[in-house]
Amino acid sequence: MLDRRTFLISAAAAIATGCSGNTTAKLPPKPSLTKPVSTDYVQMYAARPQERFPVPAVDISKIDPKFYRQVVDYNSSAQPGSIVVETHERFLYLAMGDGKAMRYGVGIGRDGFAWGGRARIARKKAWPTWTPPTDMIKRQPKLAKYKNGMDPGLDNPLGARALYIFEGNKDTLYRIHGTSETWSIGKAASSGCVRMLQQDVIDLYNRVPEGTPITVYQV
Template sequence: MRFAYLLAVVAFGLSACGSTQPTSINLASGDVPAIYNARTDAGPNGEPIEIPAVRAAYLNERNKRQRVPYNGPEAPGTIVVDPYARVLYHVMENGEAMRFGIAVGRAGKGFTGNAVISVKKRWPSWTPTQNMIRTEPELYAQFAGGLPGGVDNPLGSRALYLYRGGRDTYYRIHGTMDPSSIGKATSAGCIRLFNQDIMDLFDETGKGTRVTVRSQADSLRYEGPLIETPEGYVIPAREQAQATAAAETSETQAPLVESAVPAR
């Protein structure tokens, strides 16, 4: 029974809340930044929970947390979610933002506009919606009574709950039990971050924090066209254009370099 239970939880965790061939994204290698090292956290009952370090292979340039220039209209302190570019911004002063890579499920594209964080939970419990139980009872019916917070919970270590007009939007920004999903599209769930990222974002944002979720048109306006790589990540189309131009330049210059070598 435990094995079947874990299979169902993992299934939810893995799927959860142009003609030009895309360029492969460069994956990070080597040392993991300190912010992504392993951590020991207090679980829902005060028990210690070990959070593994994020593997370097998951920390490509768009996935790992970094300070970047920000050109949106939102005020400092605002959280901006772009489910199409698969990034989240925490807007800062001086035209900058801290950018986080995210994974996006179906529900992550079902809400746009403004909301506020009205509820924050550490190691949150999770209950599937009635629609989820009705459409996929073989997967979700066993969790109708709720799944307690912990290492088996697909919401991960923290969750931020978005409300609009005093009502729950059922839109969540949360952690994940599957760090390999960050930067990719999934079949269910909302917006997930590495557990280390959601833990720090959780501490830095209070209740009442404004959140803006971009529409596809907004994403195109601020991020530009995007393409999906063979690995399932998205990158700006301009990066592929630059890579293609560089490759073409290299090919055309190669014979010139060879001809410059004197014959022997």
């Protein structure tokens, strides 16, 4: 897969009608449009009250099932243990070897803020502080109050976990991180970073060590 697609190396960095009649006959109930969700997924995305800041359960009925965390077939040259983000698919893959990968649904950067390339996870942080970049503060002056950092918590844009992406020794300023904005999964909504459901980023955080290679493909 690495040989069949080119990628960028630089950072440029939601939404019924009813009717009535005079008949007394009862209409048959409308079929449900929502398929029942597997209890495995309900448990996977259950609340995490043991966290430093208790994480609420995800209402996964509002998320396309293809974006649920799952093991999938994966035909790739990526080394086991490495991370691949396919931005056009809105998926993050953790290569497992033997033609398999753990796949997570993600939200990715809006056009004009996207980053792509080969890098590494230089460090990881549980419940990180968020400091907006200088360019972001220029675009959104109201963020200046966080120039020295925003305290951890569910309202913090980095969420429950953050994985920091570096090219060599240079911080790209892009992260894989948690989000409470579940609607953003599967969409291009962030300022360049890779967003994951809180439960998913916690799972990924526990699976990968610092130094893990990462490739982010752009189309």
